[in-house]
Amino acid sequence: MGLKIYLNGALVEKEDAKISVYDHGLLYGDGVFEGIRSYNCLVFKLDEHIERLYESAHTLLLEIPLTKKQMKDAVVRTLKANKLRDAYIRLVVTRGTGDLGLDPRKCKVATVFIITDNIVLYPAELYEKGMEIITVPTVRNVSEAVNPQVKSLNYLNNVMAKIEAVNSGYQEAIMINALGYVAECTGDNIFTVKRGTLMTPPQYMGTLRGITRDSVLALARMAGIPAIEQVLTRHEVFNADEVFLTGTAAEIIPVVKVDGRRIGAGEPGPLTRKLLKAFRGATRSQGTRYSL
Ligand code: PXG
8 A cells, every 4th residue: 555645534555646727726736735754653843834834824814724723634644544653744825716716715715735845855974065056047036026935835935946956057046135135045045154153044034934943943052152143245145154954855055165155164063963862852752642
C-alpha cells in the first residue's frame, strides 16, 4: 500500500488524490498553504502553522471548512495513516471548484488536502561548509499587491527568483524589496550577526514571518544573545560576521559567500552553530505528540 493523502475529509491513495481542473487553486493560484515538519513523532510548532494558515485564508476571504482543532486532528490522522515518525507535511486549502471566471463566490466549498511525505534534506555537508548564495533581479512582491505574509498558492514571485538562482548555479537567493532593502530568500528567512547581535529584516520589508525565524529569535534571546529586527542593505549582509538562513525544511543553514563576497572567516560562525544546536534540541523535545 502506498502513500495516503488526506483529501476533503477522506484518506485516499496518492494515485487517487485528484482535484478538478476547475479548481481555482490551479486556475488562479487562489488558495493558501503551509509546510510543517515532524521530528520523531512530534509536530513542531503545529499551532503556529495552523494559526498562520487561517490568517492567510482570512485575508483572502477564504473560508476553511474545518475548525483549527479539526485541521490539527486531520494532520495527525494523516501522519498516523502513513506511519511517519519524521515527515514533511504540506497543508493546502484552495478556493475550490468554480467556473472559468475569477469570481470566488462561484466556488462553493474549499478544497483541503494534506500530504505527509518523507522530507528531502539539504546534504549534511552544506551545514558543515556553508552555502553560497546570490542576489537575484526579481524583486519581492510589494505588500500592497500580494502580501508576502499570505502564504498563497501564488508563489510565482519566489519561483522566478529560484529560477534565476538555479540558472546561475545557486540553490538559494536573496530577494530585495522594491526599495532595494533585503527582504528574504525564495523559501527561507535571512539573518546576520554583527558584533554579537543577531539581526533579521522586519515584516514590513516584505519578509514572511517565518516560524523558524520566530523560534530562532526566541532561542537567541533565551541564550542572552541580543536579537533584533533590523532593516538590512546588501552592504550590511556582505560585511556581517555571520549569515544564515532559516526555514522549516532548511532549519538553520550557514551562508559563507554572498554575491562573491566572503562572509566573516568564510566558514559557519560560532553563533550560527550554537543556534543550530539549540534549534535541533527544540525540534526534538517540543511539539504536538502523536503515536504510530
Ligand atoms: N520565506 C518564504 C518566502 C517561505 O516560503 C520561509 C520564509 C520560512 O518560513 P518557515 O515558517 O518555514 O520558517 C518560507 C517557507 C521549499 C519550500 O520547498 C519552502 C517554504 C515554502 C514552500 C516550499 O523549500 N518555506
